[in-house]
Amino acid sequence: MAPALPALLCLGLSVGLRTQVQAGTLPKPTIWAEPGSVVSWGSPVTIWCQGPPGAQEFHLDKEGNPVFWDREKPPGPGDKARFSIHYMREDHAGSYRCYYGTRTGWSERSDPLQLVVTRPYGKPSLSALPSPVVMSGGNVTLQCGSRRGFNSFLLTKEGEDESSRALDGQRMLDGQTQALFPVGPVTPGHRWTFRCYSFYRHTPRVWSAPSDPLELLVPGLSGKPSLLTPQGPVITSGQNLTLQCRSDVGYTRFALSKEGKQDLPQRPAQRPQGGLSQADFHLGPVGTFHRGQYRCYGGHGLSSEWSAPSEPLELLVAGWLRDRPSLSVRPGLSVAPGETVTLLCQSGNRTDTFLLSKEGAAHRPLRLRSQDQAGWYQAEFSLSPVTSAHGGTYRCYGSLSTDPYLLSQPSEPLALVVSAPSAQDYTVQNLTRMGLAASVLLLLGILFCQARHDHGGARDAAGAEQRDPTQPRAQEPGARASGALSTRMEDVSLIVHARRLWCAQ
Numbered sequence: 449m450a451p452a453l454p455a456l457l458c459l460g461l462s463v464g465l466r467t468q469v470q471a472g473t474l475p476k477p478t479i480w481a482e483p484g485s486v487v488s489w490g491s492p493v494t495i496w497c498q499g500p501p502g503a504q505e506f507h508l509d510k511e512g513n514p515v516f517w518d519r520e521k522p523p524g525p526g527d528k529a530r531f532s533i534h535y536m537r538e539d540h541a542g543s544y545r546c547y548y549g550t551r552t553g554w555s556e557r558s559d560p561l562q563l564v565v566t567r568p569y570g571k572p573s574l575s576a577l578p579s580p581v582v583m584s585g586g587n588v589t590l591q592c593g594s595r596r597g598f599n600s601f602l603l604t605k606e607g608e609d610e611s612s613r614a615l616d617g618q619r620m621l622d623g624q625t626q627a628l629f630p631v632g633p634v635t636p637g638h639r640w641t642f643r644c645y646s647f648y649r650h651t652p653r654v655w656s657a658p659s660d661p662l663e664l665l666v667p668g669l670s671g672k673p674s675l676l677t678p679q680g681p682v683i684t685s686g687q688n689l690t691l692q693c694r695s696d697v698g699y700t701r702f703a704l705s706k707e708g709k710q711d712l713p714q715r716p717a718q719r720p721q722g723g724l725s726q727a728d729f730h731l732g733p734v735g736t737f738h739r740g741q742y743r744c745y746g747g748h749g750l751s752s753e754w755s756a757p758s759e760p761l762e763l764l765v766a767g768w769l770r771d772r773p774s775l776s777v778r779p780g781l782s783v784a785p786g787e788t789v790t791l792l793c794q795s796g797n798r799t800d801t802f803l804l805s806k807e808g809a810a811h812r813p814l815r816l817r818s819q820d821q822a823g824w825y826q827a828e829f830s831l832s833p834v835t836s837a838h839g840g841t842y843r844c845y846g847s848l849s850t851d852p853y854l855l856s857q858p859s860e861p862l863a864l865v866v867s868a869p870s871a872q873d874y875t876v877q878n879l880t881r882m883g884l885a886a887s888v889l890l891l892l893g894i895l896f897c898q899a900r901h902d903h904g905g906a907r908d909a910a911g912a913e914q915r916d917p918t919q920p921r922a923q924e925p926g927a928r929a930s931g932a933l934s935t936r937m938e939d940v941s942l943i944v945h946a947r948r949l950w951c952a953q
Contacts (some may be wrong), residue, residue: 455887473556475500479546486564486655494793497546497558498528504550507556511543532883541565541653564653567857570596571657572646575710577628581665581743581757584639587632590642593624598646598656601627601837606641606661614743631664639752640664663673663714664793665705665754667745671697672756681812682764682805682855684846689731689738693758697744702727703754706742739765739853762812764803764855766845771797772857775844782865788832793859795825800849802827807841807861818846839866 477499495507503522506529510517520529528933529548533540541564545557572594582588591676592601594617602610617625625646634640641663645655673695679687693702693715703714715727730740741762746755773795785788793802795818802825803813816827825846831838842862845855 455929468509473553474548474550476556477503477506477546477548477558479544479558479561481561481563485562486566487533487540488566488657489536489568491536493533493540493545493563494560495531495533496528497531497548499548499555501527502550503527503529503548503555506548507545509545509547511545511560517544528777533862534754535547536565538565538651538654541651543653558644562653564655566645566657568657570594570598570646572598572601572644572659574642574644574659574662576662576664579705579708580662580710580712581667581705582632582634583634584636584666584668587630588634588645590629590631590662591626591934592629592644592646592659593620593626594646594656594902596646596656598625598648600647600649600652602645602647602655603627604630604643604645606643607639609638610736616649617665627856634664634666635668635876636668636753637751638666640666662710663712664747665703667757668753670746670753670755671695673697673699673702673744673746673758674763675742675758677763680805680810680905682803682858683738683764683765685736687734689734689763691729691731691742691744691761692726693744693746694726694731695746695755695848696724697746698723699725699755700749701745701747704729704746705745705757706758713791714747730820736765737769737852739763739851762853764813764845764853766855767857769846769848769856770849771795771799771846773802773844773846773859774798775842775859775861775862777864778910781863782867783834784867785835786833788830789834789838789864791829791831791844791864793827793829793844793846795846795856796823797825797846798848799825799846799856801847801852802829803847803855804829804844805843805858806846807843808916809840813845836866836868839864910925 477496477497479495481487482494482496484493495508495509497520499506504520504906505521507519508517508531511926518531520531522529531546540560540852544561544563545559547555547557549555572592575591576582577589577591580588590603592603596600599617600614601617602612602614604610615627615629615631618664619625629644631642632639641661643658643661645658647653647655673693675693677683677691677692681690683689691704691868693704695702700717701714702717703712705712713729715729717725717727719725729744738869741760743757743760745757747753773793776792776794778790778792779787789806795802795806799818802816802818805813805815816829818827829844840863842864843858845858847853847855
């Protein structure tokens with residue numbers, strides 16, 4: 449009978465324990481898991497149970513077990529105990545509660561702790577519709593999808609305001625199961641980073657591996673950076689493509705977005721020049737997937753605030769249409785400043801749009817809709833008035849409206865020369881102008897002397913009239929002098945006008 453006594457005592461303790469816990473006269477403890485309640489398969493996890501000072505023993509219950517799952521005493525004077533799982537498996541997933549006992553009785557059970565195990569495979573995809581770039585105050589839909597037959601999905605938001613929510617999945621025609629989570633309104637100044645998991649309804653605490661993180665970018669109002677590429681906006685297959693985001697604001701990091709794509713790569717800023725910050729995005733050898741419209745954003749440190757977007761940069765991939773248009777010029781390859789030049793791009797194959805590109809230019813190519821002229825598709829690019837900046841090498845391309853970022857083969861290059869007057873021409877013109885100016889000054893001197901002479905003769909005639917009153921009265925001296933001077937000045941005006949016409953040539 450003696451050996452049976454400890455067993456009976458333990459049984460009595462267990463029954464008494466269950467009865468006391470149900471009554472629960474002491475405040476409930478706190479339960480949590482480290483490093484967290486979502487544990488990857490095979491990883492260790494520790495469950496902590498904390499009560500008030502004086503707790504002598506802690507018990508841990510797992511939902512579905514008829515008796516307590518484990519019990520521990522504080523390792524020393526203290527108010528908490530640890531329950532360790534060294535290798536997390538599916539049978540460890542579940543809902544846990546803990547309680548403690550003192551000299552006076554047992555506590556209530558803690559709030560439940562949901563312990564989840566994640567499998568090392570089957571991670572779903574997570575994307576933002578229509579784009580991960582969302583304007584302040586806007587809404588977005590996050591799509592979590594899987595092709596492994598899971599019928600439920602969970603979306604988690606990371607950061608200070610961590611949260612999660614679950615939705616049943618919908619099976620699509622392509623065999624994928626997905627759930628759509630509305631998010632918003634979003635605001636700048638908060639970090640909007642999400643992951644999602646997939647699982648089966650009958651095992652709600654056994655999840656797939658997490659999706660890749662998805663961060664929403666909410667543009668702010670600070671100064672927009674500039675985005676450019678050393679290769680120019682028209683690129684060809686095989687080139688090593690680099691996009692450069694620059695700003696004089698002093699941002700410490702930059703993000704790059706592409707229209708229609710989900711990823712938002714980020715790079716730390718460098719300072720190649722004083723007061724200018726820059727980040728290079730190396731995109732590798734050019735392929736058709738690089739075509740499209742890009743923007744970049746600037747940010748400071750770990751702040752979640754981003755700048756206003758840069759102006760869009762369109763990357764056009766040439767050589768993917770077999771056609772090669774022709775390029776010609778009117779009136780000729782060499783033109784003088786101020787003239788009008790027309791560049792004609794033509795093709796015998798169907799072309800919706802023609803593009804004119806200048807070698808070395810950073811700005812986007814000129815675009816014109818094609819016109820059908822007697823079976824030829826063509827567009828006329830007019831440059832007027834021509835300046836020295838228009839000189840250079842031009843090429844034209846064709847594109848179709850079905851994919852405007854894929855271009856034809858380039859036309860043969862056309863070198864436009866904007867001529868300038870030679871040094872000899874300038875010398876002749878200057879000498880001519882100087883000679884004409886000297887002639888005008890000499891003529892003005894002659895006219896001035898003639899006017900004085902006429903004025904003196906008029907005074908002599910006036911004196912003779914006073915001496916001989918019988919002579920006919922002569923014309924007033926002032927009138928004669930004024931008339932003569934007026935006639936001379938008309939001649940001068942004609943000469944000056946002629947000089948202006950000559951100088952304007």
